[in-house]
Amino acid sequence: MDRSDAERLDREDPLHRLGDLFGGKTRGIYLDGNSLGRPPAAVRAAVADATAEWERILVDGWEEWFDLPVEVGDRLGRLVGAGPGQIAVCDSTTVNLYKVVSAALAARPGRARIVGLAGDFPTDRYVLQGLAAGHGRELHLVAEADLEAAVDASTAVVCVSHVHFVTGRRIDAVRLIDVAHRHGALVVLDLAHSAGAVEVDLDAWDADLAVGCSYKYLNAGPGSPGWLYVNRRLHESLRQPIWGWFGQADQFAMAERYDPAAGIRSWLTGSPPILALRAVDAAVGVIEAAGAARLWARSAGLTGLLIDRARQRLEPLGVRVVTPADPARRGGHVALSHPEAWKWCRALVEQGRVIGDFRPPDVLRVAPVALYTSYVDCFDAVEAMADVLAGGFDGYEPRSRRVT
Numbered sequence: 001m002d003r004s005d006a007e008r009l010d011r012e013d014p015l016h017r018l019g020d021l022f023g024g025k026t027r028g029i030y031l032d033g034n035s036l037g038r039p040p041a042a043v044r045a046a047v048a049d050a051t052a053e054w055e056r057i058l059v060d061g062w063e064e065w066f067d068l069p070v071e072v073g074d075r076l077g078r079l080v081g082a083g084p085g086q087i088a089v090c091d092s093t094t095v096n097l098y099k100v101v102s103a104a105l106a107a108r109p110g111r112a113r114i115v116g117l118a119g120d121f122p123t124d125r126y127v128l129q130g131l132a133a134g135h136g137r138e139l140h141l142v143a144e145a146d147l148e149a150a151v152d153a154s155t156a157v158v159c160v161s162h163v164h165f166v167t168g169r170r171i172d173a174v175r176l177i178d179v180a181h182r183h184g185a186l187v188v189l190d191l192a193h194s195a196g197a198v199e200v201d202l203d204a205w206d207a208d209l210a211v212g213c214s215y216k217y218l219n220a221g222p223g224s225p226g227w228l229y230v231n232r233r234l235h236e237s238l239r240q241p242i243w244g245w246f247g248q249a250d251q252f253a254m255a256e257r258y259d260p261a262a263g264i265r266s267w268l269t270g271s272p273p274i275l276a277l278r279a280v281d282a283a284v285g286v287i288e289a290a291g292a293a294r295l296w297a298r299s300a301g302l303t304g305l306l307i308d309r310a311r312q313r314l315e316p317l318g319v320r321v322v323t324p325a326d327p328a329r330r331g332g333h334v335a336l337s338h339p340e341a342w343k344w345c346r347a348l349v350e351q352g353r354v355i356g357d358f359r360p361p362d363v364l365r366v367a368p369v370a371l372y373t374s375y376v377d378c379f380d381a382v383e384a385m386a387d388v389l390a391g392g393f394d395g396y397e398p399r400s401r402r403v404t
């Protein structure tokens with residue numbers, strides 16, 4: 001293929017113009033939306049409106065704001081196949097992971113093991129380590145290929161990322177859930193790299209519990225809240241560990257004893273971040289308006305073009321494409337390994353060519369986001385990556401930044 005083929009793919013795709021609805025234009029091609037999405041104009045407007053509303057109505061606002069975590073959760077649920085009343089947008093992904101895994105462990109008291117993924121996202125491994133220690137369980141971290149075999153009658157919880165943050169590999173969630181359920185274990189899926197990038201169908205998968213964030217492919221802004229999903233069939237049997245007043249049945253009765261609210265509301269803890277919730281609401285609206293299924297297809301097309309071009313142009317220069325070629329087995333980013341990936345990444349950023357990021361030990365990650373990345377961007381990005389590789393990295397320092 002050549003550049004005119006990429007131009008044609010853009011021309012023929014009605015979603016191609018959506019990038020105009022986003023701010024945050026950069027000199028280089030922005031392929032870091034899997035770390036922090038670009039700002040939709042709708043989010044800027046929603047935050048301004050929410051601030052004006054706060055000025056106007058002050059504390060009276062809580063009458064309405066009170067329901068936002070669950071209302072925005074229902075809206076987000078439509079993107080991930082969750083029927084109403086099963087998602088709350090609240091806290092951070094990390095805190096939500098703690099809440100759901102802790103509740104799952106309490107619901108499986110006689111089982112010794114937590115099964116997780118070796119090399120999974122750090123916060124997931126740390127939360128599991130802490131919970132294993134606190135609940136007197138054993139944490140068993142295994143390679144992806146060994147996950148299903150690791151689940152047995154001693155397994156309380158299986159907790160894994162659906163899409164791996166480095167390799168971009170996507171697990172077969174339906175199979176894993178089926179295996180776990182046959183052994184009586186509960187499954188927690190981390191969807192931080194899935195929601196907004198690929199198809200997720202929680203109710204249809206018969207998923208148990210899930211968490212995700214809203215600042216990557218959902219584009220709700222830095223540090224915007226996380227979310228959690230609890231399948232309705234578990235609402236009676238699971239209780240979350242942080243007993244706060246926002247999870248209390250009749251919150252403003254200020255009763256002496258904790259008495260959890262019905263349904264997903266009981267998974268809230270303290271005061272929700274209203275301005276950020278308005279941002280999530282608007283950001284999800286942008287995806288809804290574009291049509292979720294069409295976006296997932298476009299995402300697969302963009303990563304597919306990146307992979308094809310990387311094979312042709314970068315593999316001869318010593319790069320290995322780590323992310324699977326099968327679109328059903330990958331997420332929204334492409335991982336490229338090279339012994340000097342750190343310097344390659346810094347050279348691409350500092351020369352204003354491509355903004356991706358580095359993950360140890362040797363991976364450059366590039367994420368085309370279906371809402372605002374074009375096929376031509378992907379084509380040009382691979383050409384820039386080849387140029388910079390061919391030019392060498394003289395003058396680029398070894399790792400010296402806090403954020404990579």
Ligand SMILES: *Cc1c(COP(=O)(O)O)cnc(C)c1O
Nearest residue numbers: 092093094121161165190192213
């Ligand atoms: C980004 C990410 C998180 C982020 O957790 P925070 O609490 O929002 O910092 C968690 N898990 C995975 C797999 C992620 O990719």
